Each structure stands twice: as C-alpha cells, then as structure tokens.
Amino acid sequence: MKVVLINPYEIGRQPFGLAEPAAWLKQAGCEVHCCDLSIQKLEAALFENAGLVAIYVAMHTATRIALEALPKIKVFAPQAELCIYGLYAPMNADLFRSLGVKTVFGGEFEPGLVSLATRLMNGNTGTQVEPSVCLDKINFILPDRSGLPALSNYAKLVLPNGETRTVGFAESTRGCKHFCRHCPVVPVYQGKFRVIPQDIVLEDIRGQVAAGARHISFGDPDFFNGPGHALKIVRALRAEFPDVTYDATIKIEHIVNHPDEIRALRETGCLFIISAVEAVDDAILDYLDKGHTRADFEQALAFTRETGIDLLPTFVAFTPWTTLQGYRELLQAIIDLQLIECVAPVQLSIRLLIPQGSYLLKLDSLAGTLSDFDPKLLGYRWGNPDPRVDALQRDIQSWVFTAEERQLDRQAIFQGIRELAHQASGLAAPPLPAGCTGNPAPRLSENWYCCAEPTCEQLTSI
Numbered sequence: 001m002k003v004v005l006i007n008p009y010e011i012g013r014q015p016f017g018l019a020e021p022a023a024w025l026k027q028a029g030c031e032v033h034c035c036d037l038s039i040q041k042l043e044a045a046l047f048e049n050a051g052l053v054a055i056y057v058a059m060h061t062a063t064r065i066a067l068e069a070l071p072k073i074k075v076f077a078p079q080a081e082l083c084i085y086g087l088y089a090p091m092n093a094d095l096f097r098s099l100g101v102k103t104v105f106g107g108e109f110e111p112g113l114v115s116l117a118t119r120l121m122n123g124n125t126g127t128q129v130e131p132s133v134c135l136d137k138i139n140f141i142l143p144d145r146s147g148l149p150a151l152s153n154y155a156k157l158v159l160p161n162g163e164t165r166t167v168g169f170a171e172s173t174r175g176c177k178h179f180c181r182h183c184p185v186v187p188v189y190q191g192k193f194r195v196i197p198q199d200i201v202l203e204d205i206r207g208q209v210a211a212g213a214r215h216i217s218f219g220d221p222d223f224f225n226g227p228g229h230a231l232k233i234v235r236a237l238r239a240e241f242p243d244v245t246y247d248a249t250i251k252i253e254h255i256v257n258h259p260d261e262i263r264a265l266r267e268t269g270c271l272f273i274i275s276a277v278e279a280v281d282d283a284i285l286d287y288l289d290k291g292h293t294r295a296d297f298e299q300a301l302a303f304t305r306e307t308g309i310d311l312l313p314t315f316v317a318f319t320p321w322t323t324l325q326g327y328r329e330l331l332q333a334i335i336d337l338q339l340i341e342c343v344a345p346v347q348l349s350i351r352l353l354i355p356q357g358s359y360l361l362k363l364d365s366l367a368g369t370l371s372d373f374d375p376k377l378l379g380y381r382w383g384n385p386d387p388r389v390d391a392l393q394r395d396i397q398s399w400v401f402t403a404e405e406r407q408l409d410r411q412a413i414f415q416g417i418r419e420l421a422h423q424a425s426g427l428a429a430p431p432l433p434a435g436c437t438g439n440p441a442p443r444l445s446e447n448w449y450c451c452a453e454p455t456c457e458q459l460t461s462i
C-alpha cells in the first residue's frame, strides 16, 4: 500500500518524526513517500493511489498549517484514509475528526501507524482500534531519511563570523519527566520520557554526517532528562567525528544541577544550549511551574559562559500575568545580562498558548481571563487584565515581523521593541547603554519556537 507522510513544519529540521515511521512502515511492506511542506509543495501526483495519508504535527505552527492543507489533501486523495500524528494530534483530535481525519496518534506513534496500515491492507477501514496515545516502550529502528529533502535545504548553523554549516537533526529521547504547566509535552507524556537507543541515534547521525552534516541539533524536549544517556551519545559522537559540533535544549534546573555534565558537553563539541527560561518574574515562573527562579537563570548563564557554551534563552513574553512594567523589566534583564544577541526577537513577541488539555487549565488564577476554545487558534483565547499589554503584544509581533523582513540586526530590532514597550506606558525609551548587546552567538538559521502564526510563505507551500 502507498503511504504518504507529510511534515507541515518543524523549525527547519529534517524530521525524525517522518524518518522513523517511514522505516517502520517500509518494514511492514508499505511503499512510503514523504513530503516536507517547509521545502516542497503539495502536488496531486504525490497522492495518486495512496491508501493512507498521515500528517505529522510536532508543534502548534505545524498543526495550523495542517489545517490549511487538509482541504487540498482531501481533493488530491479522496480515496485515502487520513491520519494525524505527533505531539499536537491527541489534543486536537476532536477538531481533526470533525474534518474527516479518522485516526489520531500521539506519544509513540509508530506502532499505531503500522497497525493502521496493516488494517487497511487487510481491507479493514473501520473506526480506530489503536490507542490514540501510546506511551509503550517501543523498539526504535534506524530511521529512513532517504525520502526526505537533502539536509542542505534545512536550517543551517550560523557562526558569529558569518560562516554557515549543514546541520543534521537527531533525537535521543521523546517526552519529558517534568510537568511545566504550559508545556504541550505534559498532557501527552504525563511525566514520562522514552529513550532512543544509543546505537540507533549514532547510526542516524553517521548517515547524516555522510550526507554533509557538520553540526547536529538534538531535538529532544530536554536533552538532560537522562544525562547519562546523553553523555554516552555525545562522547561517542566526539570520538568518531571530532570536528562535528552540536546543540541541545536543556532546562535551567538541569544546567544548575549538573555542572560536571555541562562541562562534558563543552568538551565534546557543544556550541550552544537552548533553554526555555520563559520569564524573569518569579511569580510568573511559579504559575508556569518551571522549577527555576530568576536567580537560577542568572546562575546557569554565568556558569555556561564560564564553561564556554552559549546559552540561548527562549521566553513566553506575554502571559495573563504580564504587566507593562514586568515586560520592561524583562527587556532590562536582557540588557543587564548582555543577551540581546542571544535572544531571537520573535521570543519577545510570544504569547502564551493554552491548548486543549493544558495543565494551565487547572489554575484557579486563570478564571475570568479565559474564553472558549477557539478552533482557529487551536487554543483557549485569553485576555490580559490590562488591555494595553495585549495591544503591546500585537504591536511587537508586527514590528518583529517587519524588522526581520527588512533584515535589521538584533540590536535595532530590540531597541524598536523597547521603544514600543516604553510608549505603551507613556514613557520615552533611553538609548541602549554602550556595550550591552553581548557577543553574537552561534545559532541556527531558523528560530526555535513552538507556537506562532504560520507565515504567508509557509502557507504558499500548500
């Protein structure tokens, strides 16, 4: 049976979430075709004679793009069973089912996809019998990346001197053992994480290095859920490919609690760590149950700098608890900590997303700020008690979009954000102090985030 796997978008990564199920489905006797909408367009020929079309939704933006793509997929493949899978599938199951998608898989989705394909090959097109969330320990096999666009089409490593390098994308775990309230991993994995065996991860990396990768970006929700596992992989990576560098996402709490392991990352070629700092206001961090304070963030930053690894913080800049003063304090913290070059401007425009099943819905303090679930947004709408904060978020989002289109540098975009933040309170923004931007850090050419409006460019691929 012909199966088409579609990746709407995954922040410039060549998706493990297509390569791994492609391997499983081929092993089960399917003819698998992949389409990555971040690079390719939907074409009718792709869907000819397809028995199953499965769309991978690893992030909010991908889910929004999937919704836009669905009508066209239904026209191109009226005969095919439609399936949605990935982290954002279970929480949006009702919506997708109402649009004609019959099966939904979250968590460890490969066994469900194989079971579905096998059922279809046996002529069983009935309703879903597989669990919509599987957290079983599955037997990972070597992902098959042969049907995906070449790595050179995806996000690149950009070094401070302007040099760019081809990036490979690997995962060593799925899920997370933590319970940050706003995190979409939590309602699905509920404190569990699953390990991908070292030999599979390394063989996958080997293939990507052979395909030109000179840097590996680990896409684990948190690379240090199993630090021993992570260290075995990066030590083996270093031993085999001493010139290949890498990056990973690690929470502040783990950086603070694992100094020796962080030093080991530096020794094995880690260039930078992305960390979901989210806020510098301890009360907001408490609402989000982040497990760190502003002081922990500052400690982690000082330590990574001392170690020689750049820390690239991400933020949820706008929440129901954000005030105009609090937002200006966030900007001031970025100045004081010399982080302007390390914070992607989009991070300063991000508005808290509250998807279906979010643990935030358990918070009493949100009562009164939430409206009904909005299927267009794929989340619950909320309003800040101070409408000037919501207006500021819209202005900053629009400024960041325009400024990035004009290719302004980070300092200019940051100062524009600062001026808007001051204007919102009737204040004038002072000029930036000299030398406050910090040194440019290595980074990927596509920003890390999980929830943003799809851009026109993303939608034209459909």
Ligand code: SF4
Residues within 6 Å of the ligand: 175, 176, 177, 178, 179, 180, 183, 184, 185, 186, 221, 222, 251, 276
């Ligand atoms: S935000 Fe990070 S550490 Fe927290 S639950 Fe999500 S993946 Fe885990």
